Amino acid sequence: xxxxxxxHILRAACDITNDPEILVIGSQAILASFSEDQLPANAVxxxxxxxxxxxxxxxxxxxxxxxxxxxxxESSLFHASFGIYGQGVDLSTAHLPEGWRTRLVxxxxxxxxxSRAVCLEPHDLVVAKLVAGRPKDHDFALALxxxxxxxxxxxxxxxxxxxxxxxxxxxxxxxxxxxxxxx
Numbered sequence: 001x002x003x004x005x006x007x008h009i010l011r012a013a014c015d016i017t018n019d020p021e022i023l024v025i026g027s028q029a030i031l032a033s034f035s036e037d038q039l040p041a042n043a044v045x046x047x048x049x050x051x052x053x054x055x056x057x058x059x060x061x062x063x064x065x066x067x068x069x070x071x072x073x074e075s076s077l078f079h080a081s082f083g084i085y086g087q088g089v090d091l092s093t094a095h096l097p098e099g100w101r102t103r104l105v106x107x108x109x110x111x112x113x114x115s116r117a118v119c120l121e122p123h124d125l126v127v128a129k130l131v132a133g134r135p136k137d138h139d140f141a142l143a144l145x146x147x148x149x150x151x152x153x154x155x156x157x158x159x160x161x162x163x164x165x166x167x168x169x170x171x172x173x174x175x176x177x178x179x180x181x182x183x
Contacts, residue, residue, distance in 0.1 A: 001028050001044055001084060002036045004111055009049045009072060009086040011113035016071040017064040019053055022117040024107065025094045026050025026087070027129065027140055029119035032107040034149060042143035048074065050093065051086045065090055095131040095168075097161035100124045122150050127158045130172045142179055152180035 006028050014020050024032070028049040036044050053064040065088030072078040072086040079085035103121035120128065126144060129137035144150045159172045 001031070001046055001049065003031050003109055005082070005084045006031050006049055006107070007109040007111035007113075008082065009051070009084060010107065010115040010117045011111065012072045012078060013051050013068050013086050013088075014113060014115035016067050017053065019055075019064055020114050020116045021054060022115050023052045023054055023091075023104075024049055024117055024119040025052050025089065025091075025125075025128070027125070029105075029125050030122055030144070032105040032117075032119035033122050038147075038149070040143040040147050042139050043147075047084045048087050049084070050089045052089050052091055052093065054091070056090055063090070064088065094120075094128040095162065095164055096120070096128050097124055097158040098163060099161060123154045123158045126150055126155060127162065127172065130155075130159070130175055131162065131164060131168060133171065133175075138175065141175075145179055145183060152176055152183070 010022055013022055026049060027046050030039060030043055051068050056063045056065055068086050068088030073088065074085050076085060103124055104118040105121055107117040107119050126141045129140055145152060155176045156173060159169060159176060162169050
């Protein structure tokens with residue numbers, strides 16, 4: 001995904017929900033910190049952006065995430081027309097290091113319209129991906145490490161801030177240590 005494509009998704013999400021305060025928590029959050037020209041191919045190959053709202057309802061009613069899914073989600077007319085889509089998610093989707101809210105990065109792009117989107121800081125994003133632990137998440141993390149866009153020591157510090165089960169934290173720290181040895 002390119003920055004202009006993420007901006008298009010954010011503009012559409014803002015229009016659908018009437019809420020400019022958007023949080024990007026998936027891999028494409030990396031586009032707030034780096035341009036697609038700086039990023040390795042593995043970091044920008046996704047065609048979806050995970051969109052959350054800090055104040056989304058969790059009372060069983062229709063949420064802003066539901067509105068995003070219905071309007072610009074997978075298999076929507078938006079997806080068919082543009083080849084990209086927004087996936088509405090809630091904050092529980094990502095397991096993040098303590099203090100992540102203080103490190104959010106604003107997505108600045110005039111094409112984003114009136115949205116005031118923020119994205120996960122790259123190290124927080126990668127730690128969340130490592131908690132998920134899918135092969136594509138490992139590929140994403142390794143590509144950023146190999147490109148020197150993130151730092152293994154900072155990843156370790158952030159992993160130590162995870163409020164997860166000790167086994168999950170150990171798994172994440174083990175992966176970082178092994179990946180750093182290979183650099």
